[in-house]
Amino acid sequence: MDLEPLHTRLTQSIGGHDWWRADGPLEVITGAMLTQQTTWGSVEVAIRNLKERELMNLEGLASAPLKVLEECVRPTGFYRVKATRLQTMARHILHRHGSLSEFLSTEGTRLRQSLLSMSGVGLETADSILLYAVGLPFLVVDTYTRRIMERLGMALPRDYEEARRRLEEALPRGVESYREFHALMVELGKQYCRPRPRCAPCPLLDLCPHGMKVVRGNG
Template sequence: MSEQTFSSTQEQLLGLFDSLMLAYGHQHWWPADSRFEVMVGAVLTQNTAWVNVEKAIANLRAADVLSAEKLLTMSPSALAGLIRPSGYYNIKAQRLRNLCLALLEAGGESSLEALSTSALRRFLLSINGVGPETADDILLYGFARPVFVIDAYTRRLLQRLGMVGEKASYESLRSGFEAALPADVELFREYHALIVQHAKQACARQPGCLSCVLIDTCPSGRDQLMTV
């Protein structure tokens, strides 16, 4: 397999999904009360753990500023203070402001809802501070579009399972999942959440292969166990 190849078949990907679902069950993602909160969370979760995002969102909720209009009434420094628990708070405050301004300029959520998935993705990616993973989080969990989210956990797991090459790009992984699987929003939502859960429970940077549910199909895991 080339280093840039996504070589997984539908059978392999659905088999992996079934194994993860059996091990961890439904994850009930994305934990948010509104689409706007999903959008905010997708920015705040950049480079930090979700537990920190929860604290920042709780601050925004307590201050009653969880809408684009209200959030833009705050000064950047006041906003940064509220989202401080999520880390990189000055940068993220500016990114949230960019997102809110773009959202309002575009006519709000209902105008975005009317866009095709590819047009909506282009719009999100045009916002300073919104990269592919953030845009795809918003598309999948905020706008219920069948777009597969790729994160570092997904890349690491598939590489260890020998299902993708080491240098496969974000786009090749995303389009690979989307081409191989049925365009099912609930499947994509659950799949991404299960991969994150598996990364936390077993396939961490230092993997716990001995008790991993995927050990029978994982070449990297078998190599790890042979060195123990």
């Protein structure tokens, strides 16, 4: 799988710099859990709410009344589940690892297992935390990436781990490389390669079988 033309074109047209700015690792973890099935704007509101109540820390999340957490995360949707998951996450880190810094310094494979054992953290969320909060080279394979690769005629395996391996092999190994690629996928996915694609202005139009088909269809 050759991602070079794709990567070059996207870097020139979109660029993926300064992506996922957050005030510390806990904020990344919180954002990763809250952003499931919602927009990032809603997550920013929720994080601001948590900060205003001084709950953007493990002790606060672990001990706050669930009702208060629910109020904070309400704009992200599924707020009851998400409030519970945030609290469970905070308690898990405190009880199983002792502190945030001990949690973050856990060896990669064990850390990933610990993340996956949390309710509300699946493979994709675990990898986004590893990549953006911890700084370990795990590529995030999200729905944007799958949709884009499929339309480009390079559909990824359904199996997450298999898909991740395929992409990691095709990219320069490393945190910066994986962060940039993921950021480019998200930007392209949000701006052009949407569920209903905007092919005409897409920077990958001439590289994409799907896009060429659409253009021909529209004359």
